[in-house]
Structures are given as C-alpha cells and as structure tokens.
Amino acid sequence: MVEKKDIRDLSLPEIEEFFRSTNEKPFRAKQVYEWIWKKNCRSFSEMTSLSRETRTLLEENFHFSVLQPAGESVSSDGTVKSIFKLPDGALVESVLIPADSRTTACISSQAGCALACRFCATGMLGFTRNLTFTEIFDQVVILNQQSERFHGKPLSNIVYMGMGEPLMNYEAVIRSIEKITSAKALGMSPQRITVSSVGIPKMIRKMADDNVKFHFALSLHAATNEKRDQIIPLNKKHPLQELTEALKYYHEKTGKRFTIEYILFRNFNDSLEDAKSLALFCKSFPVKINLIGYNPVENSGFGQSDPEKVRTFKEFLESRNMIVNTRKSRGKDIDAACGQLALRNSEKRKGKSEK
Numbered sequence: 001m002v003e004k005k006d007i008r009d010l011s012l013p014e015i016e017e018f019f020r021s022t023n024e025k026p027f028r029a030k031q032v033y034e035w036i037w038k039k040n041c042r043s044f045s046e047m048t049s050l051s052r053e054t055r056t057l058l059e060e061n062f063h064f065s066v067l068q069p070a071g072e073s074v075s076s077d078g079t080v081k082s083i084f085k086l087p088d089g090a091l092v093e094s095v096l097i098p099a100d101s102r103t104t105a106c107i108s109s110q111a112g113c114a115l116a117c118r119f120c121a122t123g124m125l126g127f128t129r130n131l132t133f134t135e136i137f138d139q140v141v142i143l144n145q146q147s148e149r150f151h152g153k154p155l156s157n158i159v160y161m162g163m164g165e166p167l168m169n170y171e172a173v174i175r176s177i178e179k180i181t182s183a184k185a186l187g188m189s190p191q192r193i194t195v196s197s198v199g200i201p202k203m204i205r206k207m208a209d210d211n212v213k214f215h216f217a218l219s220l221h222a223a224t225n226e227k228r229d230q231i232i233p234l235n236k237k238h239p240l241q242e243l244t245e246a247l248k249y250y251h252e253k254t255g256k257r258f259t260i261e262y263i264l265f266r267n268f269n270d271s272l273e274d275a276k277s278l279a280l281f282c283k284s285f286p287v288k289i290n291l292i293g294y295n296p297v298e299n300s301g302f303g304q305s306d307p308e309k310v311r312t313f314k315e316f317l318e319s320r321n322m323i324v325n326t327r328k329s330r331g332k333d334i335d336a337a338c339g340q341l342a343l344r345n346s347e348k349r350k351g352k353s354e355k
C-alpha cells in the first residue's frame, strides 16, 4: 500500500497539480489551502465548501499528521505548560507565558536534544528526533487558542526556546516561521518571533546570508571558555572566539542587534568577575542582555542566584551602558523549564519498566 502524504507538506501548486491529475478543478486547491492554513482545519470532513466526492478523494490520498494534547498544567502565576504526543509517540512541550500586556508561546523544535547542556532537563533526555515544520507550527496554533481561552487575547510573541536546538533543525524552523508569518496562514509579524540558540557558528552565518527577519537570541550563560565548557558541551567544539566571529558576521551582514540570554546560576556565573567577562564578550556587537532566573532542574547541581548578586551583576552591566532586562523564572510549581515534564514522564516510564 502506498503511504499517504501529509497534505500540509504540499505547496499550493502541488495541490493544484494533484487536482489536475485527478481531473478535478485546480481552483479547488485554493479552497483546500485556505482550510488548511487559514482556518486551521485538521480533517477533510471539516472542509464543508468542498463536495463529498472531493473530500473522499483527498481522504484516499492524504492524511493530517496532528499533535495530540497529552496534558496541560496551569501555574499559580498563570503560566500554562502543555505536553503533546507526536504520531510516533514522542513527547514535546510548549509553554504559554503571560506577562504584562504580552502572552508568549515558548515552543519546541526537536523531541529531546543532543547537546546535553548540564543545566537543562531536555539535555538529560537525549535526542529523539527533529520535529516537522507542521509539528512546530501546530504548537503555535494550539497555544494561540490557549491564549484566547486563558487570557482573552491572541499570542503576542513566539520564542523558539523550548525543547531542542532550533538551528539543528533549521529547514523545518524556517518553514514553520514562513507559515506563522504568511498572510495566508497566521499572519504574525516576524518581529514578534525569536529563535534562540546555544550558538552554532555555521548556522549563525547562514541566518545572516538568508537575511532572516525574526530576532535572534544567543543562549550564552557563561562568557569564558573555562566556564562555558562546563555547562554547554558544544562550546568545546565551537569556542567563544569562533562564536564571536560568527556573531560579528551576523551583525555586519544584517545590521541587527541580537539578544544575549544569560541564566544566572548561584555561585557559578553570577560574580562581578563574570559580569566583567560578559561585558568584554559583548564589546564587539550591539546587544540586549536578558538575565534569567534559573528554574532549578533536579540533579543538575545548579541553583538560583541570590537577588542581591543579580542586582549587583545587572548594575555593573548598566554602568557600562548596556541594555539589560531581568526575567524571572516562571511556572516553577508546574515544572515549566523546558523538558522537565517529559523528563519526569521518561523517568516514570523507566521506573515502571525496571519494576
């Protein structure tokens, strides 16, 4: 039997071609495309403007690959964490974060992650697979509905900061962003989208060459090789000097400012010396710095920085005329840090199979 293709993998011309080859009117393709991307339908039976025969024809040739909601928890601070089951059983997480006038969706680009950063629950899970662009896109659609349901307004921002390293699944990430920003689909501004990476120099250059319109954020978390090697194993392969060259290239080519994400870990990277190293690292390009409170992950060995140290760290950077924001960790009561729920689930499964 021929395996059915996911209808959403087809471009509009490809759907038109399918209709031509089956002696159907090609203009039907536009209707199908609108049902899929504008009205976000996930079954052929919902396409009520098509005849029963056309719907059956589509059903016989294509399928919809959809995310199955597998859990939702709401934090006392309003953060909503969702877990989704993929068609092959892999689990991914997304988090909806309300703050002031914004609601931000933090979405995953991979099931698990191969990079094994020491502070990260997803890193402890290991890598399962890349998500398809529709699996990434669907998280945004579902979180947009969640945002309406919980907060009475649509999503304002999207960050690719959930499970996985987005630049290691570049093509699917770019295709998902094309759909999120397309007037024929969600129609959001690329200015509201941030792709966050621990820094793969080759891919940072590629983003610059592709002249991407979304924001870029580098998850730096330590500004010396000695410390970064300890928490981000990829740094041994691509040390800070190499990263700096790629970031300079990115800035020169795009003229854009990017964000440095810096999680403050208690007594590891939160001293005045560390702040000086960070300021030195940032001197080659204009950046905005987000200092992030750590959402502790069991067995990571890292804890949250003391408020006094955070204040001193921030004040030092500001004294160097740097733009600095502090971000609190959110949803602690629901394991909202990326990968925490999936890690718990996998530990439970392991526990069961060992019993």
Ligand code: SF4
Pocket (backbone or CB within 6 Å): 113, 114, 115, 116, 117, 120, 121, 122, 123, 124, 162, 163, 164, 165, 198, 338
């Ligand atoms: S921090 Fe990001 S890159 Fe590192 S292990 Fe976690 S998901 Fe992967």
